[in-house]
Amino acid sequence: xxxxxxxxxxxxxxxxxxxxxxxxxxxxxxxxxxxxxxxxxxxxxxxxxxxxxxxxxxxxxxxxxxxxxxxxxxxxxxxxxxxxxxxxxxxxxxxxxxxxxxxxxxxxxxxxxxxxxxxxxxxxxxxxxxxxxxxxxxxxxxxxxxxxxxxxxxxxxxxxxxxxxxxxxxxxxxxxxxxxxxxxxxxxxxxxxxxxxxxxxxxxxxxxxxxxxxxxxxxxxxxxxxxxxxxxxxxxxxxxxxxxxxxxxxxxxxxxxxxxxxxxxxxxxxxxxxxxxxxxxxxxxxxxxxxxxxxxxxxxxxxxxxxxxxxxxxxxxxxxxxxxxxxxxxxxxxxxxxxxxxxxxxxxxxxxxxxxxxxxxxxxxxxxxxxxxxxxxxxxxxxxxxxxxxxxxxxxxxxxxxxxxxxxxxxxxxxxxxxxxxxxxxxxxxxxxxxxxxxxxxxxxxxxxxxxxxxxxxxxxxxxxxxxxxxxxxxxxxxxxxxxxxxxxxxxxxxxxxxxxxxxxxxxxxxxxxxxxxxxxxxxxxxxxxxxxxxxxxxxxxxxxxxxxxxxxxxxxxxxxxxxxxxxxxxxxxxxxxxxxxxxxxxxxxxxxxxxxxxxxxxxxxxxxxxxxxxxxxxxxxxxxxxxxxxxxxxxxxxxxxxxxxxxxxxxxxxxxxxxxxxxxxxxxxxxxx
Numbered sequence: 096x097x098x099x100x101x102x103x104x105x106x107x108x109x110x111x112x113x114x115x116x117x118x119x120x121x122x123x124x125x126x127x128x129x130x131x132x133x134x135x136x137x138x139x140x141x142x143x144x145x146x147x148x149x150x151x152x153x154x155x156x157x158x159x160x161x162x163x164x165x166x167x168x169x170x171x172x173x174x175x176x177x178x179x180x181x182x183x184x185x186x187x188x189x190x191x192x193x194x195x196x197x198x199x200x201x202x203x204x205x206x207x208x209x210x211x212x213x214x215x216x217x218x219x220x221x222x223x224x225x226x227x228x229x230x231x232x233x234x235x236x237x238x239x240x241x242x243x244x245x246x247x248x249x250x251x252x253x254x255x256x257x258x259x260x261x262x263x264x265x266x267x268x269x270x271x272x273x274x275x276x277x278x279x280x281x282x283x284x285x286x287x288x289x290x291x292x293x294x295x296x297x298x299x300x301x302x303x304x305x306x307x308x309x310x311x312x313x314x315x316x317x318x319x320x321x322x323x324x325x326x327x328x329x330x331x332x333x334x335x336x337x338x339x340x341x342x343x344x345x346x347x348x349x350x351x352x353x354x355x356x357x358x359x360x361x362x363x364x365x366x367x368x369x370x371x372x373x374x375x376x377x378x379x380x381x382x383x384x385x386x387x388x389x390x391x392x393x394x395x396x397x398x399x400x401x402x403x404x405x406x407x408x409x410x411x412x413x414x415x416x417x418x419x420x421x422x423x424x425x426x427x428x429x430x431x432x433x434x435x436x437x438x439x440x441x442x443x444x445x446x447x448x449x450x451x452x453x454x455x456x457x458x459x460x461x462x463x464x465x466x467x468x469x470x471x472x473x474x475x476x477x478x479x480x481x482x483x484x485x486x487x488x489x490x491x492x493x494x495x496x497x498x499x500x501x502x503x504x505x506x507x508x509x510x511x512x513x514x515x516x517x518x519x520x521x522x523x524x525x526x527x528x529x530x531x532x533x534x535x536x537x538x539x540x541x542x543x544x545x546x547x548x549x550x551x552x553x554x555x556x557x558x559x560x561x562x563x564x565x566x567x568x569x570x571x572x573x574x575x576x577x578x579x580x581x582x583x584x585x586x587x588x589x590x591x592x593x594x595x596x597x598x599x600x601x602x603x604x605x606x607x608x609x610x611x612x613x614x615x616x617x618x619x620x621x622x623x624x625x626x627x628x629x630x631x632x633x634x635x636x637x638x639x640x641x642x643x644x645x646x647x648x649x650x651x652x653x654x655x656x657x658x659x660x661x662x663x664x665x666x667x668x669x670x671x672x673x674x675x676x677x678x679x680x681x682x683x684x685x686x687x688x689x690x691x692x693x694x695x696x697x698x699x700x701x702x703x704x705x706x707x708x709x710x711x712x713x714x715x716x717x718x719x720x721x722x723x724x725x726x727x728x729x730x731x732x733x734x735x736x737x738x739x740x741x742x743x744x745x746x747x748x749x750x751x752x753x754x755x756x757x758x759x760x761x762x763x764x765x766x767x768x769x
Contacts, residue, residue, distance in 0.1 A: 114182025117313065118305040119144040126151045128301040130269070132250070133279045135305035137465030138441075141279045142173040145246050146188040150179075152244050152275060153219055154186065160214065160243040163222045166252050169440070171197025171222050172416060173248075189220070196223040207231045214239055225252060225261055232264045241273040250278035269296050276300075281465060298622055304577040314470040321478035331356050331451050331482055332367040338480050341372055341389055343447045346430045346466050349401065350452030356484050357452070365401050365431050372397075372429075382414035383407055384427060396425075400432040415442070424471075443469040448479045522563040530557055560637055564630040571627035574620065575634045582619065582635045586612050612636070717758045725755020 110116055115123060118135050122144040125131055131148070135141055149161040163174050175195070177188040192198065194213050196206045206223065210231040213221045223231075225247075232240075245268065247253065253262045268274050278300065327334040331350070339345060349364050350356035358364055369375060369387055372395060376386040385397040398415055402408050412435070420426040424444050448467040467477040529540035566572045574582070612635060616628050623631070717725070729752040733739050742753035 110182060113147075113184050114179060115144075115147060115184075116140050118303075118310070119147060121305060122303045123147050123151075125301050125303055127156070129275050130300040131275075131277045132300040132302045133277065133305075134281070134302060135279075136281050136310050136468070137462070138443075138469045139305055139310045141248070141281075143177065143179075145248075145277055145279060146174070146177060146179065147184065148277060149220070149244055149246065150184075150186050150188065156275075158242055158244050158275060159219070160240075161220050161246065162228070162240070162243055163220070163246045163248065164225055164228045165197065165222065165248045166225050168197040168224060169412070169416070170248060171195055171224070173441075174222050190222055191218050191220070194218055194221045196221070196227055207234055211235060211239075229260045229264060233260075237264070237267050237271055240268070241271075244275045244277065246277040246279070248279050250280040253278075266293065266296055269299060281462065295621070298620070302573070302577060310468075316472055316474050317468065317470050317477055319476040320468065321476065323478065323480045325480065325482050327482060327484065330358060331484070332358070332364055332371070335368060335449070335451065335482060336371045338482060339368075339372075339449060340447065341393070341395060341428070344424070344428060344442075344444045345447040345449055346432065346442070346445050346463075348448075348450045348463060349431065349433055351433070354452045356482075361401050361433060362403070365399055368431060369397060382427075383410040384414065395428045398427050398430045400430060400435045424473075440466055441469070442466065443471040444474065445469065446474060446477050448477075449482065450480070451482045452484075521557060521559055522565055533557055558637075563637065564626070564633045566627050566630040566634075568623065568627050570620075571623055571630055574623075574631050579631075579635055579638050582612075582616060582631060583638060586615055586635065717755060719759075719762060722755045722759040722762065725752050726759050728752050729756045 111120055113120075113123075116139075118139045118141075122131070122133050126148045133141055133144060145163070149163075152158045153161055165171050165173070174188075174190060176190060180187050193209075196209055206227045207230045210221065210223065210227065211234075214235075228245075245265075247261075247265070253259065253265060265276065268276065323338070325338055335347075339347070347368065349361060349368075352359055352361060369385060373387045373389040376388050376394060378384070379386055379396065382396075382398075385399055387395045387397055389395060398411050400408060400411060402411075414420070415427065415430070417426075421441075421443070427442075430442070430445075445467045448463050450463055464479045467479060528542070566575050609632070613628070613632055616623075616632050616635070620628060620631065729740050732749070732752055739756065740749045740753035742750055742757060
């Protein structure tokens with residue numbers, strides 16, 4: 096279990112004079128861009144941000160229509176009428192009911208005619224699904240949408256793969272260059288490692304990035320987010336009650352029927368969970384919720400979204416969406432789902448997202464976590480729990496896999512945004528001086544050392560690195576500041592890097608971090624010159640090798656292909672050369688059921704220095720005799736000064752002694768490992 100605290104100062108939920116929260120204001124400042132990409136987490140207000148931007152484009156930028164495209168019908172409700180003028184904006188958002196095709200009856204094929212009717216009408220806003228929009232473009236072509244705004248929600252559904260119809264259509268729109276596009280997503284990468292857009296198309300978009308850390312740190316009530324990984328043996332249904340607290344508002348995602356964790360009978364799994372919670376009292380006739388009386392006498396209201404009977408499931412789903420019940424904390428207590436209640440699902444009271452089974456998609460995980468990270472009065476803590484079948488591997492192998500996961504920001508890319516502030520890497524320069532607003536710890540800023548400072552207001556670490564190349568162009572600065580996640584994601588999902596890094600024991604790490612990553616960056620940002628491409632690469636590697644908080648990471652694997660070792664195999668696929676760093680971030684292994692739970696150490700500034708020391712030590716070349724001599728001198732140094740030599744010290748002799756200690760420790764570890 097990893098627990099992370101947030102300031103909860105309310106800044107991300109406060110509105111300006113136009114009724115805009117910080118993310119919305121940030122996006123609205125870029126409203127004049129023809130192609131805009133908004134990357135922000137669930138509950139940050141992307142839907143309303145789009146309303147502000149669309150109204151400006153319709154009233155002030157001369158566009159004739161706004162077409163809002165969502166992945167599924169349930170998300171269409173996010174774009175219902177909003178009285179924006181009530182909160183300070185100069186217009187209200189309205190959608191004529193017949194033009195919200197997510198609410199209209201009929202199949203997508205029939206709704207295509209409605210798209211044509213809308214284009215011929217005097218009304219200005221349409222909401223439809225991705226499927227309806229694809230069919231409409233297939234039938235009518237792209238020219239009929241000239242001078243329209245096309246807003247695509249959950250943009251990670253798009254792919255540059257020619258087989259992805261929505262991606263192909265958007266590529267054609269961009270090539271024709273006669274529409275405006277606003278793309279919105281909480282995770283700008285796909286689980287299948289396909290690129291979302293071709294590089295030449297992506298370069299045309301102006302990005303607006305609002306991180307999970309900014310969102311959570313600015314909440315009013317939510318102060319803690321816990322992440323836990325629990326391994327079990329036998330059937331998960333027998334052990335789930337050990338991590339399920341009936342007093343917490345919980346969404347349970349049971350495993351896919353194709354996964355190892357599934358019993359292959361999802362209905363019985365739900366029934367078993369309900370039986371473990373208490374005595375069934377019947378069904379609420381108004382909502383379809385299951386009523387279950389706990390041993391303590393409390394009656395739980397449980398929404399079953401797994402039931403195959405469409406009429407029952409639709410009634411439960413409609414009850415969950417009832418706007419009159421949105422602010423009623425007691426409306427429902429537990430939701431049990433399989434494929435639903437993830438993307439775009441809004442239940443602000445959810446405190447616990449409990450997921451059974453090793454998930455194969457980073458994007459899916461962030462969507463699930465987003466269900467629990469809404470801010471709500473009285474909700475001070477949220478948690479995400481992943482209940483995973485004990486791998487068919489030794490406890491030591493699993494321990495090593497988890498430890499590698501904790502060391503690899505690449506493997507925990509998504510969680511880095513959920514849990515922690517951002518890194519700001521700068522080159523070591525004595526003349527630079529301390530950065531205003533950064534806390535450099537008890538020792539303060541030292542011009543002779545590589546300093547690590549933290550800006551609490553910005554939620555950002557500044558770390559000085561010797562010889563770090565700095566970006567020169569504004570575009571490279573933007574990539575380093577905002578898009579390193581996309582760079583690292585492309586790297587950790589690159590098939591060549593995976594195969595060479597994990598299955599070729601003789602591969603040289605530099606072949607991956609320099610050659611392969613260099614090619615990825617050149618392909619992704621072809622307009623950058625060679626110096627800026629190298630600067631981006633160096634910053635990506637810095638982010639790859641340093642962690643500012645221990646975290647239980649999410650990696651990608653395959654439920655179908657990896658069998659019962661998916662967890663370990665998944666880590667091995669993405670940990671790459673960080674597995675060579677001799678750092679133990681595992682605090683302890685606690686008993687859990689008949690298996691175990693792995694808990695990590697908390698990392699702080701000293702832990703960061705430990706990581707840096709180990710990385711630097713790998714570069715040191717000494718004989719064993721030289722190392723032992725330096726280690727003896729280091730002990731004398733400690734007796735005199737009360738501390739060991741610092742490997743980041745500007746004093747060459749102190750640094751050399753520290754290198755000797757690190758080299759000797761590494762040599763002993765290698766001998767121990769055989």
